[in-house]
Amino acid sequence: MAIQLLDHSPDKSLYEQVADRIQRLIAEGTLQVGDRLPSVRKLHEQWSVSISTVLEAYRLLEDRGLIAARPQSGYYVKQPTLRAPSEPQQSTPPRKAYHVDNSLGFQVICSIRDSQTVKLGAAVPSMELLPIAALNRLTGQILRQHQVSAHEYDVPPGCEPLRHEVARRLMDAGCSITPDEIVTTNGTFESVFLALRAVTQPGDTVAIESPTYYGLLEALEILHLKALELPTHPREGLCLSDLETVLQKRRIAAVALVSNFSNPLGTCMSEPRKKQLVELLAQYEVPLIEDDIYGDLYFEGTRPKALKAFDREGLVIYCSSCSKTLSPGLRVGWSVPGRYQAKVEQLKWVINQTTAIAPQLTVAAFLANGGYDxxxxxxxxxxxxxxxxxxxxxxxxxxxxxxxxxxxxxxxxxxxxxxxxxxxxxxxxxxxxxxxxxxxxxxxxxxxxxxxxxxxxxxxxxxxxxxxxxxxxxxxxxxx
Ligand SMILES: Cc1ncc(COP(=O)(O)O)c(C=O)c1O
CATH class of the missing domain: 3.90.1150.10 (Aspartate Aminotransferase, domain 1)
Incomplete structure (x- = not known):
């Protein structure tokens, strides 16, 4: 393993720096649970530190609960021994529809502009983890290949190669979608905004998870929609019996939620509950706006299904983008609007005509053969x-x-x-x-x-x- 000790901090002893560096390799996933650490002798040679420094560093990492020694075998990365803090319980929001005023959300997002701040507030991916160099190379190639056509006007549903790649990837989410059913957008946020605009009128009520993604609240606010919060469990998701009671009692113009690893609760509903939700809404003919921006970021098993996978009536409007996996700045997203496709395409055209062609082609090329998996x-x-x-x-x-x-x-x-x-x-x-x-x-x-x-x-x-x-x-x- 060719790793070098690069930085030398004056206020830490050498063995602490070695331990910190290894801890970082564990945190970044270079060394994973069950991986064997380099032998003491090997690290001593590779990092040019003494054997006793390596031994001290390994002892410190043992104390931190990050590694464990196995007799006659060496040191291994350990499953962290968490105190396993309790999880929040199902939320109990007020049973009332609210007009939304969420200007504070915008202030919070603006704090990402301050370079001095450690950004634990905004849900932003680190640029270090994104394939920026490969995307930049592809953008150059695309602009050389499409010297004129990349600058032309386009019309919804948007760039065909991207729609083709998205349709292919949606198979992993359990969806059989053709490229013709997809409309490209400027990110998930625009997809959700267009969906809300397509299925609601000012003054309507939209049912949402509680707590919910604050960007959704901002969209509800500027569209003059009311928000009805539904009890939500961090593991189970929306309380379906509460939703059913609401549907029996009042008119809901749409339900809008993040289907997989929601923001902020991290909820991922089980497949049977996803199916139940889609069927329940079909029974009441209520459109379901699905934001699946985190669907590809599962930690175990296979990609969780989208709610769209259970949609038989065209009532689910699927929304996603590459903002959390490839680049938030390219502003490339998509929507599968089902029975609302014509409306979504028209709105997209009126609001900003189309999404820039070069970023769409870049993302399409990366999805096709950039090593996305x-x-x-x-x-x-x-x-x-x-x-x-x-x-x-x-x-x-x-x-x-x-x-x-x-x-x-x-x-x-x-x-x-x-x-x-x-x-x-x-x-x-x-x-x-x-x-x-x-x-x-x-x-x-x-x-x-x-x-x-x-x-x-x-x-x-x-x-x-x-x-x-x-x-x-x-x-x-x-x-x-
Ligand atoms: C749940 C959710 N939806 C949408 C967005 C915005 O997505 P995009 O940048 O693709 O518009 C975010 C960004 O944080 C998000 O967390």
């Missing part, structure tokens, strides 16, 4: 190990009464503190310490969840993040 494997491993490190830090630094979700995919964690805790105050004091979090209230139109906040695990583990988590732990203790 290999890239996804690495990305999933990195997110899983970052999430483990973050959970470990919560166990180490946060008070014992903290609850945290345990998602099986995606890259966000939802942290719950005892009732009465003020995460908005934490957000403000943490910003003064150059740490951003996403306070719970921005995920709810009723202003619930001020005792909760969301943490982003999209960034590779570092001393800076470790320090930020310690700071958060101290600030939380000061408030409790």
């Amino acid at each position: 290999r890239h996804l494997r690495q990305l999933r491993r990195a997110y899983q190990s970052q999430m483990l490190r973050m959970t470990q830090a919560i166990c180490d630094y946060f008070p014992a009464e903290t609850r945290v979700t345990r998602p099986n995919g995606g890259h966000v964690l939802w942290v719950e503190l005892p009732p009465g805790f003020d995460s908005l105050a934490l957000y403000q004091t943490a910003l003064q310490h150059h740490v951003s979090i996403a306070p719970g209230v921005i995920f709810s139109p009723s202003g619930s969840y001020n005792n909760c906040f969301r943490l982003n695990c999209g960034l590779p583990w570092s001393d800076e993040i470790d320090q930020a988590m310690q700071t958060l732990g101290e600030l939380i203790r000061q408030q409790l």
Whole structure:
């Protein structure tokens, strides 16, 4: 293994630096649970440090619970021994439809612009984990191959090679979709916005998960829609019996949710419950807006099915993009609008005509032969190990009464503190310490969840993040 000790921190002894470097390799997924570490002698030669330094470093990593010695065999990466904090329970939002005012969500997202801040607030992937160089190369090739056509006007449904690749990939999500059924967009957010616009009128009520992705709330707000929060369990997802009761009592224009590894709860509904949800909504002829942006980021087994896979009536509007897996900046997304396709295409045309051709062709080329599956494997491993490190830090630094979700995919964690805790105050004091979090209230139109906040695990583990988590732990203790 050709790894070198690159940085030398004056305030840490050499064996601590060696241990930190190995810890980072574990956090980044280079060394995984069950992997054998280099022998003491080999590391001594490769990193030019003494045998006793390596032994001290390995002992320190044992103390940190990250590695274990096996007699006559060497040192191995261990399953982290988490204190296994409790998970939040099913939410109990007020049974009332709210007009949305979520300007704070926009302020939180703006904190990603401050380069001094450790960005645990916005759900952004780390650029280090994305295949930027390969995408840049492909963009160059595309512009050379399509010197004129990349600059022409296009019309919805958008670029055929991209629709072809998306249709192919959707087979993994259990969907049999033809390229003609897909409309390309400027990201998942636009897909969701177009879907809402296609199936609602101002004043309508949309049923949502609680807590829910704050971007959805922003879209509801500018479309003058009301939001009805439904009880949601971090593992089971939407409470279907509550949804049924609501459907019996009042008119719901649409249900909108994140189907796999939701934001912020990390929920992934089981297949039978997904089927039940789609069938229930079909019974009441209510459109279902499915945001599947995290579907490819599962940690175990195979890709979870999309709700669209169970759609027999064309009522599910599937929305996704490459923002969490390849590039948020290329702004390439897609929609499978089912029976609302003509409306979605017309709205797309009126709102911004089409999506730029070159980014669509770049993403299509990467999906076709850029090693997307290999890239996804690495990305999933990195997110899983970052999430483990973050959970470990919560166990180490946060008070014992903290609850945290345990998602099986995606890259966000939802942290719950005892009732009465003020995460908005934490957000403000943490910003003064150059740490951003996403306070719970921005995920709810009723202003619930001020005792909760969301943490982003999209960034590779570092001393800076470790320090930020310690700071958060101290600030939380000061408030409790
Ligand atoms: C659940 C969810 N949907 C949509 C988006 C926005 O996606 P895009 O950048 O593709 O518009 C995000 C970004 O954080 C998200 O978490």
